[in-house]
Amino acid sequence: MTELLERLSSGDEVYKPDNATMSVATVKDYESVYRESVKDPQKFWSDRAKELDWFKPWDKVLDWNYPWAKWFVNGKFNICHNALDRHVKNGLGGKIAFYWVGEQGDKKQITYSQLLTEVRKFSNVLKKLGVGKGDKVTVYMPRIFQQIITLLACARIGAVHSVVYSGFSSGALKERIVAAGSKVIVTADGGFYKGKITELKKIADEIKGECPTVEHVVVVRHANSFTEFTRGDLDWDELMREAKDDCECEVMDSEDPLFILYTSGTTGKPKGVLHVQGGYAVGVYTTVKWVFDMKQEDVFWCTADAGWITGHSYIVYGPLLNGATSVIYEGAPTTPDPGRFWSIIEDLKVTIFYTAPTAIRLLMKSGDKWPAKYNLSSLRLLGTVGEPINPEAWLWYRKVTGEKPIMDTWWQTETGMTMITPMPCVPLKPGSATKPFPGIIADIVDEKGNAVPINKGGYLVIRNPWPSMMRTVYNDPDRYLKYWNTIPNVYMAGDVAHSDKDGYFWIMGRSDDVIKVSGYRLGSAEIESALVSHPSVAESAVIGKPDAVRGEVIKVFVILREGQTPSEELKEALKKHVRTEIGPIAIPSEIEFVTWLPKTRSGKIMRRVLKAKELGLPVGDTSTLED
Numbered sequence: 001m002t003e004l005l006e007r008l009s010s011g012d013e014v015y016k017p018d019n020a021t022m023s024v025a026t027v028k029d030y031e032s033v034y035r036e037s038v039k040d041p042q043k044f045w046s047d048r049a050k051e052l053d054w055f056k057p058w059d060k061v062l063d064w065n066y067p068w069a070k071w072f073v074n075g076k077f078n079i080c081h082n083a084l085d086r087h088v089k090n091g092l093g094g095k096i097a098f099y100w101v102g103e104q105g106d107k108k109q110i111t112y113s114q115l116l117t118e119v120r121k122f123s124n125v126l127k128k129l130g131v132g133k134g135d136k137v138t139v140y141m142p143r144i145f146q147q148i149i150t151l152l153a154c155a156r157i158g159a160v161h162s163v164v165y166s167g168f169s170s171g172a173l174k175e176r177i178v179a180a181g182s183k184v185i186v187t188a189d190g191g192f193y194k195g196k197i198t199e200l201k202k203i204a205d206e207i208k209g210e211c212p213t214v215e216h217v218v219v220v221r222h223a224n225s226f227t228e229f230t231r232g233d234l235d236w237d238e239l240m241r242e243a244k245d246d247c248e249c250e251v252m253d254s255e256d257p258l259f260i261l262y263t264s265g266t267t268g269k270p271k272g273v274l275h276v277q278g279g280y281a282v283g284v285y286t287t288v289k290w291v292f293d294m295k296q297e298d299v300f301w302c303t304a305d306a307g308w309i310t311g312h313s314y315i316v317y318g319p320l321l322n323g324a325t326s327v328i329y330e331g332a333p334t335t336p337d338p339g340r341f342w343s344i345i346e347d348l349k350v351t352i353f354y355t356a357p358t359a360i361r362l363l364m365k366s367g368d369k370w371p372a373k374y375n376l377s378s379l380r381l382l383g384t385v386g387e388p389i390n391p392e393a394w395l396w397y398r399k400v401t402g403e404k405p406i407m408d409t410w411w412q413t414e415t416g417m418t419m420i421t422p423m424p425c426v427p428l429k430p431g432s433a434t435k436p437f438p439g440i441i442a443d444i445v446d447e448k449g450n451a452v453p454i455n456k457g458g459y460l461v462i463r464n465p466w467p468s469m470m471r472t473v474y475n476d477p478d479r480y481l482k483y484w485n486t487i488p489n490v491y492m493a494g495d496v497a498h499s500d501k502d503g504y505f506w507i508m509g510r511s512d513d514v515i516k517v518s519g520y521r522l523g524s525a526e527i528e529s530a531l532v533s534h535p536s537v538a539e540s541a542v543i544g545k546p547d548a549v550r551g552e553v554i555k556v557f558v559i560l561r562e563g564q565t566p567s568e569e570l571k572e573a574l575k576k577h578v579r580t581e582i583g584p585i586a587i588p589s590e591i592e593f594v595t596w597l598p599k600t601r602s603g604k605i606m607r608r609v610l611k612a613k614e615l616g617l618p619v620g621d622t623s624t625l626e627d
């Protein structure tokens with residue numbers, strides 16, 4: 001193992017794709033493409049953008065008024081046209097856009113032309129409900145075709161979607177609906193996960209009355225779970241039966257908003273990361289094509305949920321813009337057994353498989369016998385995303401899938417597309433996301449912005465704008481500015497990283513109070529405010545604690561209100577409370593009752609001191625700690 005690790009880490013492993021039709025087929029190509037791309041990023045990106053259809057070309061590639069960017073200025077565009085109509089027009093109508101596999105083993109498929117028809121119909125439904133350009137639609141759905149149809153229909157008519165992951169509960173859902181000011185909620189009676197049904201409509205009902213902007217709730221009947229329809233509720237099937245299938249794409253400006261996606265930051269309030277039609281499309285189109293070397297005959301499976309950015313970019317928009325065939329699986333990786341992922345790969349002859357390190361570690365724990373049962377020879381390329389992957393998991397993933405190259409892609413909700421990532425031709429080192437994508441200038445710096453020496457940890461930053469960067473934080477431009485003015489002249493990602501002698505990037509984790517639990521992004525402050533909303537809690541502090549499978553788990557320190565007594569029952573009650581306020585993904589693994597929390601003199605909880613103590617590490621500078 002050590003020898004293999006050393007060999008791999010030396011960068012001797014090179015994957016040469018067969019019949020490479022891509023622009024970047026060798027390391028030399030990568031190096032020269034990269035060099036040229038950063039000399040003139042505008043040329044690089046406009047060459048990529050020309051591969052898509054524009055109703056009217058742009059006048060100017062980039063308008064960069066630091067830190068506000070406009071890409072493809074005055075270009076007229078529609079991402080839905082490019083994802084569907086363009087392919088149907090070019091003869092791909094009969095091609096399968098998506099295979100769907102349910103947790104109970106049921107299967108479906110949908111072609112590009114069928115998807116286009118459904119999207120046109122649902123676009124008309126939305127219009128009939130009074131949804132137009134710029135209106136917000138909250139999508140709270142399981143992984144089903146209707147989820148994708150809803151997103152594309154919004155894009156088609158210029159409405160702005162705001163997807164809330166179906167693992168969030170009523171508190172988080174309400175906060176996101178109210179913040180976006182959504183006119184319509186699209187949901188389902190329920191979704192399947194680990195053999196259970198999550199009753200989404202019921203959860204939405206709990207808070208519907210507290211969301212004054214919501215006029216209608218459209219409900220897909222999917223899980224056969226009983227759903228009472230009340231005022232404002234509409235049945236998807238009924239609406240679709242009556243809808244016409246002729247809806248032209250709205251002509252959008254490149255810079256018109258496409259979606260808002262709420263994500264966790266350092267304060268309790270989630271941030272509405274806003275992406276736009278044109279630049280976002282160019283970024284995700286290009287990265288699917290180059291990083292995953294996407295070919296017409298590929299079957300691509302990204303195991304994420306469209307509730308997160310990975311699903312937006314690499315289930316919905318990126319693959320469709322490439323005319324690819326993708327897989328959607330509604331369910332857990334270990335249901336009914338740990339062979340589930342592998343059996344789907346065998347069955348659908350998946351060629352490119354993109355998943356999270358947590359899923360790999362979970363399957364690794366179940367042993368080699370599960371992947372060994374299946375024929376995985378269709379696979380040619382692998383990917384990971386969402387959190388650092390440890391070399392052991394990387395090697396196992398590679399071994400059980402027949403030594404295929406792994407694209408360890410680093411990026412964020414805010415970046416829209418993969419930013420530091422291998423391409424199939426770049427030599428790999430297990431645990432490194434390798435090098436920046438063409439057009440991207442990444443660096444590692446100290447808090448003043450000075451580059452740090454190799455092998456020394458520092459803040460991961462991006463030095464130049466890129467087309468799929470978020471344009472703002474919705475209704476909170478100051479929070480957007482913070483990314484670009486915390487360290488002078490650069491975008492600060494919020495991660496710590498180091499680089500090595502070969503210029504490879506090694507992402508070490510977050511530098512702030514964002515926690516990654518099984519790859520899900522959560523904020524310490526968000527969980528703390530959920531806890532203090534419980535009547536027994538006076539104060540709380542939340543830290544992420546390393547975990548061998550889930551990357552991090554949530555540990556909570558709680559000071560109880562006077563008169564409250566610590567007990568196991570209270571711990572359970574607090575877990576339940578967090579579940580209702582945020583969702584099952586935020587349930588703490590550990591709760592400790594304390595009588596004191598380390599704070600600065602200005603009253604800010606010093607989570608880093610708690611974390612250091614918890615992990616038995618030096619607590620570092622405590623000069624600001626109150627007495």
Ligand code: PRX
Nearest residue numbers: 385386387388408409410411412413507521
């Ligand atoms: O800490 C980094 C981690 O995930 C964060 C972004 O989370 P989110 O916005 O939810 O997007 C996740 C999917 C793109 C980053 O700041 N992260 C993401 N990819 C990697 C990673 N950490 C290490 N290696 C990665 N490949």
